[in-house]
Amino acid sequence: MPAPIRLRELIRTIRTARTQAEEREMIQKECAAIRSSFREEDNTYRCRNVAKLLYMHMLGYPAHFGQLECLKLIASQKFTDKRIGYLGAMLLLDERQDVHLLMTNCIKNDLNHSTQYVQGLALCTLGCMGSSEMCRDLAGEVEKLLKTSNSYLRKKAALCAVHVIRKVPELMEMFLPATKNLLSEKNHGVLHTSVVLLTEMCERSPDMLLHFRKLVPQLVRILKNLIMSGYSPEHDVSGISDPFLQVRILRLLRILGRSDDDSSEAMNDILAQVATNTETSKNVGNAILYETVLTIMDIKSESGLRVLAINILGRFLLNNDKNIRYVALTSLLKTVQTDHNAVQRHRSTIVDCLKDLDVSIKRRAMELSFALVNGNNIRGMMKELLYFLDSCDPEFKADCASGVFLAAEKYAPSKRWHIDTIMRVLTTAGSYVRDDSVPNLIQLITNSVEMHAYTVQRLYKALLDDISQQPLVQVSSWCIGEYGDLLVSGQCEEEEPIQVTEDEVLDVLEGLLVSNLSTPVTRGYSLTAIMKLSTRFSSVNRIKKVVSIYGSSIDVELQQRAVEYNALFKKYDHMRPALLERMPIMEKTASNGPTEIMQTNGETEPSVPDTKHLPLVTQPANQANDLLDLLGGNDVMPVIQTTLPTKPASAGGELLDLLGDLSLTGGPTVVPAPAPSVPVSQPPFLLDGLSSQPLFNDTSAAIPPMTAYSKNGLKIEFTFERANPNPNIAVITIHATNTTEADMTEFVFQAAVPKTFQLQLLSPSSNIVPALNQGSVTQVIRVLNPQKQQLRMRVKLTYTHKGSPVQDLAEVNNFPPQSWQ
Amino acid sequence: MQFMLLFSRQGKLRLQKWYVPLSDKEKKKITRELVQTVLARKPKMCSFLEWRDLKVVYKRYASLYFCCAIENQDNELITLEIIHRYVELLDKYFGSVCELDIIFNFEKAYFILDEFLLGGEAQDTSKKNVLKAIEQADLLQECRREPPLTVCFLSAQLTTEKPL
Numbered sequence: 001m002p003a004p005i006r007l008r009e010l011i012r013t014i015r016t017a018r019t020q021a022e023e024r025e026m027i028q029k030e031c032a033a034i035r036s037s038f039r040e041e042d043n044t045y046r047c048r049n050v051a052k053l054l055y056m057h058m059l060g061y062p063a064h065f066g067q068l069e070c071l072k073l074i075a076s077q078k079f080t081d082k083r084i085g086y087l088g089a090m091l092l093l094d095e096r097q098d099v100h101l102l103m104t105n106c107i108k109n110d111l112n113h114s115t116q117y118v119q120g121l122a123l124c125t126l127g128c129m130g131s132s133e134m135c136r137d138l139a140g141e142v143e144k145l146l147k148t149s150n151s152y153l154r155k156k157a158a159l160c161a162v163h164v165i166r167k168v169p170e171l172m173e174m175f176l177p178a179t180k181n182l183l184s185e186k187n188h189g190v191l192h193t194s195v196v197l198l199t200e201m202c203e204r205s206p207d208m209l210l211h212f213r214k215l216v217p218q219l220v221r222i223l224k225n226l227i228m229s230g231y232s233p234e235h236d237v238s239g240i241s242d243p244f245l246q247v248r249i250l251r252l253l254r255i256l257g258r259s260d261d262d263s264s265e266a267m268n269d270i271l272a273q274v275a276t277n278t279e280t281s282k283n284v285g286n287a288i289l290y291e292t293v294l295t296i297m298d299i300k301s302e303s304g305l306r307v308l309a310i311n312i313l314g315r316f317l318l319n320n321d322k323n324i325r326y327v328a329l330t331s332l333l334k335t336v337q338t339d340h341n342a343v344q345r346h347r348s349t350i351v352d353c354l355k356d357l358d359v360s361i362k363r364r365a366m367e368l369s370f371a372l373v374n375g376n377n378i379r380g381m382m383k384e385l386l387y388f389l390d391s392c393d394p395e396f397k398a399d400c401a402s403g404v405f406l407a408a409e410k411y412a413p414s415k416r417w418h419i420d421t422i423m424r425v426l427t428t429a430g431s432y433v434r435d436d437s438v439p440n441l442i443q444l445i446t447n448s449v450e451m452h453a454y455t456v457q458r459l460y461k462a463l464l465d466d467i468s469q470q471p472l473v474q475v476s477s478w479c480i481g482e483y484g485d486l487l488v489s490g491q492c493e494e495e496e497p498i499q500v501t502e503d504e505v506l507d508v509l510e511g512l513l514v515s516n517l518s519t520p521v522t523r524g525y526s527l528t529a530i531m532k533l534s535t536r537f538s539s540v541n542r543i544k545k546v547v548s549i550y551g552s553s554i555d556v557e558l559q560q561r562a563v564e565y566n567a568l569f570k571k572y573d574h575m576r577p578a579l580l581e582r583m584p585i586m587e588k589t590a591s592n593g594p595t596e597i598m599q600t601n602g603e604t605e606p607s608v609p610d611t612k613h614l615p616l617v618t619q620p621a622n623q624a625n626d627l628l629d630l631l632g633g634n635d636v637m638p639v640i641q642t643t644l645p646t647k648p649a650s651a652g653g654e655l656l657d658l659l660g661d662l663s664l665t666g667g668p669t670v671v672p673a674p675a676p677s678v679p680v681s682q683p684p685f686l687l688d689g690l691s692s693q694p695l696f697n698d699t700s701a702a703i704p705p706m707t708a709y710s711k712n713g714l715k716i717e718f719t720f721e722r723a724n725p726n727p728n729i730a731v732i733t734i735h736a737t738n739t740t741e742a743d744m745t746e747f748v749f750q751a752a753v754p755k756t757f758q759l760q761l762l763s764p765s766s767n768i769v770p771a772l773n774q775g776s777v778t779q780v781i782r783v784l785n786p787q788k789q790q791l792r793m794r795v796k797l798t799y800t801h802k803g804s805p806v807q808d809l810a811e812v813n814n815f816p817p818q819s820w821q
Numbered sequence: 822m823q824f825m826l827l828f829s830r831q832g833k834l835r836l837q838k839w840y841v842p843l844s845d846k847e848k849k850k851i852t853r854e855l856v857q858t859v860l861a862r863k864p865k866m867c868s869f870l871e872w873r874d875l876k877v878v879y880k881r882y883a884s885l886y887f888c889c890a891i892e893n894q895d896n897e898l899i900t901l902e903i904i905h906r907y908v909e910l911l912d913k914y915f916g917s918v919c920e921l922d923i924i925f926n927f928e929k930a931y932f933i934l935d936e937f938l939l940g941g942e943a944q945d946t947s948k949k950n951v952l953k954a955i956e957q958a959d960l961l962q963e964c965r966r967e968p969p970l971t972v973c974f975l976s977a978q979l980t981t982e983k984p985l
Contacts, residue, residue: 007985079961117958127940159939189945234947244946247899287898322867358866
């Protein structure tokens with residue numbers, strides 16, 4: 001058989017292929033030749049064939065049939081074979097295939113080879129892709145090599161040890177004796193890799209950290225020598241002596257000095273020295289300065305040093321090199337909480353970075369700008385940020401808008417300014433605003449009583465201009481519904497009142513109902529707004545007509561509303577004025593606004609649960625009723641005795657057994673105390689104890705969260721709060737997360753409770769649970785429990801996962817006692 | 822470092838070094854996505870980008886992109902220096918390296934990389950030492966290949982080593 005073609009020739013040939021198909025043909029031909037050559041156990045050309053295979057693998061073609069051949073090459077005595085064999089192993093094998101374990105023996109032999117380059121190959125391969133089993137088997141050999149006097153091998157062994165420790169952390173102890181003299185090495189390679197090894201050990205184990213703290217003086221000395229020593233051609237990079245080692249030492253010092261006063265004190269001088277003496281003209285110098293700043297900010301440094309560090313970052317911000325600016329913004333973001341004032345000094349530079357061309361820099365600058373907003377600079381900052389909002393890419397708009405709202409809420413100098421700012425955001429970035437801002441804004445508007453006329457006027461004008469941005473339209477229609485009378489009467493003080501008639505207002509609202517641009521939610525808003533105007537306007541007949549038309553709408557939501565409003569006109573007309581009167585001021589009890597505002601499908605209603613409103617409460621309650629039927633109408637809850645105490649009974653039982661053990665063996669035993677159930681003795685006593693004290697909202701720490709459901713990658717956690725005015729209401733927030741690789745879309749959470757309870761589900765934050773725990777869906781449940789019975793819940797989950805619908809029913813029984821007592 | 826990729830301006834992979842265990846399929850997916858992302862960057866943009874939960878540092882040398890994925894606690898600026906050092910090593914070894922050198926001698930590019938980095942970290946900070954080690958290893962490969970002419974008659978039977 002003719003000798004197989006040489007590697008370079010194959011490469012040349014393949015590169016002449018003009019089409020993908022031609023290339024594939026050549027590759028297939030060659031693969032066939034290689035395969036038959038492998039079958040013939042050809043020792044001479046195996047190396048060449050595997051090399052060719054590796055090339056084809058890089059082009060994207062399958063090469064798994066060469067895996068065993070790599071192992072044969074590794075076992076060969078020829079250096080060329082070993083070199084290619086190990087390369088092949090690193091490229092083609094990985095720890096998921098059992099085949100790789102066959103390498104272990106070869107590597108073991110090669111680790112003890114007489115030629116250091118062979119030992120080097122083995123160390124490299126083990127340190128690059130060794131699995132935990134391999135690492136366990138070969139750790140001893142690596143440790144031996146770590147103590148050798150051959151610096152070539154010692155440096156490789158150190159990095160290989162790092163890999164071993166990452167894979168099998170328990171083996172860390174084994175390398176401890178070998179680390180004793182690592183830092184006294186003169187060889188920079190060994191020094192560098194030793195510092196890496198020490199860093200890894202300190203990061204993983206607090207004991208090691210304590211042990212190695214005594215090395216701080218030695219590290220400081222090494223660093224000092226590097227800076228002070230003259231030019232050393234071997235390690236010089238643009239006039240700086242071994243920057244790689246300097247950076248590594250600084251990083252290790254950071255870990256050692258963190259939260260330790262003495263060590264931090266010992267490194268103060270050298271940090272100051274590095275910070276002031278390093279050349280900043282090239283990237284190398286800046287790399288060292290960057291690491292120094294990170295270290296200064298992380299250890300317990302004195303304030304002068306910290307100011308020095310922030311100033312370095314400030315200088316970075318003015319650097320022409322965008323990489324440096326990026327790095328500065330990232331670091332400033334980390335330090336803005338702790339050294340706020342120092343960072344404030346650089347505010348104007350940071351705001352300038354908003355105009356940078358680079359996306360990452362813009363994002364960092366935006367985050368930093370929001371962090372720097374305070375009562376003093378709010379007007380100026382907001383001007384810049386709103387300008388940024390106008391001109392930025394869509395990917396930023398949602399975050400920027402949310403940031404503006406938050407900042408405005410915290411620092412607004414006046415109510416009018418606040419409302420103007422919100423208007424500005426809604427009109428410029430209205431479609432990017434998050435869904436939960438609509439109720440937030442509505443609440444804000446409601447609470448700014450003196451601004452009602454001004455607000456509704458401005459919103460009306462905005463509606464006339466543009467009805468495409470849904471959040472704006474929703475807020476506007478709500479306001480018009482509430483304050484339409486102020487609009488028509490022209491009472492505005494803040495600006496020139498406009499003249500508008502009732503019919504014009506109704507025209508606009510009806511326009512929203514029919515427009516293609518309006519979403520169903522928006523339509524719901526408009527219809528309700530029209531209805532509310534029936535008590536504020538005089539043209540009631542027109543409103544009656546509109547409402548009756550929509551009684552036969554295809555949209556179920558609209559239809560239901562229209563039918564109910566119709567009923568209001570006909571049978572309950574005496575109740576109409578009271579029902580549709582002006583909203584009271586809503587109280588915000590928690591800083592996360594929407595949880596306290598009751599919503600049903602995005603519409604706001606008064607916060608006090610009112611039996612009069614039951615007919616108006618839409619879908620979720622009805623669904624809850626359906627589920628109650630599913631429960632089988634079984635509302636007989638044997639109050640507490642039978643269900644809950646089973647746990648503490650067994651826990652008590654275990655305690656007894658353990659105590660028994662204690663008396664026998666006298667050894668220490670750990671008693672696991674299941675937190676919520678252990679304190680339960682007799683329920684009536686607990687009730688007596690708790691019912692006298694109202695539980696406050698922020699004792700969520702007192703009521704532990706629980707996992708209500710965990711199946712198929714979907715996990716739902718419940719966290720608890722108590723509603724302030726009424727201790728019988730438990731506010732549960734569900735957090736749904738998804739560990740699978742695919743999103744769960746159209747996610748709907750429904751819950752049913754026994755008949756003695758009342759349940760209310762507020763709108764979910766979204767109906768997509770993102771994959772891989774990248775986010776969560778939250779939803780608030782309010783449970784009214786006047787009889788203080790044990791809370792039980794049946795939940796129904798529906799979602800679409802990887803294209804197919806999933807439905808599941810589950811019972812949730814493990815509520816902590818504090819949530820219903 | 823988690824991995825390093827070298828690719829051309831057309832997106833063809835020239836070298837891939839992985840320091841974390843991933844399946845072939847995952848590697849291909851990551852490569853494809855990252856190459857696309859980096860190639861879409863405009864020349865004025867900075868060399869760093871956030872990608873998934875990693876930081877990516879990339880730099881273009883002539884027609885080749887050198888791209889490294891580092892962890893959150895790693896220093897981006899020094900990674901640029903690492904990339905630069907690798908390019909210098911290649912340059913010294915091949916003598917004014919160009920993309921073709923790396924295409925036709927990819928295995929040597931790997932050998933040099935493996936002599937410079939191990940497990941994602943630099944083994945030796947001296948250019949001289951790394952190049953010397955490569956040189957010696959190459960000699961080890963060579964010396965058994967073509968024996969000197971004077972003794973070829975005697976050792977012709979012994980030699981079975983063929984060049985790649």
